[in-house]
Amino acid sequence: MEIEKIFLLSIIAAIIELDAYYIGMFLISQPIIIGGITGYLLGNINAGIIIGSIVQLIWINNPPIGAFVPPSTTTISFISTIFSIVFLQTLSNPNKEAIFMFSLLIGIPAGYFVGQIDIWHRKLNVKIIHLFEDKIKQCKASYLVLIQILSIFVKIFSNIILFLLIIFLGISLAEKIYLSLPLQLIRALTISFWIMPIVGLAVIFNMLYSKEGARVHWVIFFLFYIFFFLTKGNINLNFFIILTIILGFVISSYIVIKTKKVTK
Secondary structure (H helix, E strand, C coil), rough: CCCHHHHHCCCCCHHCCCCCCCCCCCCCCCHHHHHHHHEEEEEEHHHHHHHHHHHHHCCCCCCCCCCCCCCHHHHHHHHHHHHHHHHHHCCCCCHHHHHHHHHHHHHHHHHHHHHHHHHHHHHHHHHHHHHHHHHHHHCCCHHHHHHHHHHHHHHHHHHHHHHHHHHHHHHHHHHHHCCCCCHHHHHHHHHHHHHHHHHHHHHHHCCCHHHHHHHHHHHHHHHHHHHHHCCCCCCCHHHHHHHHHHHHHHHHHHHHHHHHHHCC
């Protein structure tokens, strides 16, 4: 494990975490982007994009609207990608799908915890504002800038520390746990990983539900199952098929919805 790259990635991920919560919404915090960046810097961009795509699908319907703070999909993708690539590099004869799923099971609670930390940060921001409330009432604009800087610094610093703790303390422990798993659980992890895109399709289906869309969904599901059965030995081809099917489903559902609106 390259320690310098892990430090660099932790800083990058902590800064990207600011997107959508603290500094606008530029969509650079999307799981597929942080997964790709992490994979590229660690020498396995394919793993990063695969993990990022899965996370993107599963949590595509959880935008941070209003007071709602969803789990951090950036963190889920970031942590899962790092653990996946490290395991693929260090383990002999690794089962890719099982490792991807095992890493996701590590990244998911980390993402939920960062979401909870964001709630704590909001409460802390209120206290920081109250701390300088008198200065603000005196129309001293520089204190507004100071509040923003303190808030951003606390967010970045806490995320960097959390990421480094999870990575450096968790990898060795997670590796021991994975190596102790019986073959039945490894097989279960493999099957579970292949089910994840289906769960993602179900999420999209729920977002764009209509009677016409339901028919399209089941046709696509059937085609996906056939393609999966015929090409299950080629993971890259499988994910190309998955993404193509998802794109087709989204376009079909959009056309159905647009047609309904025009009809009305």
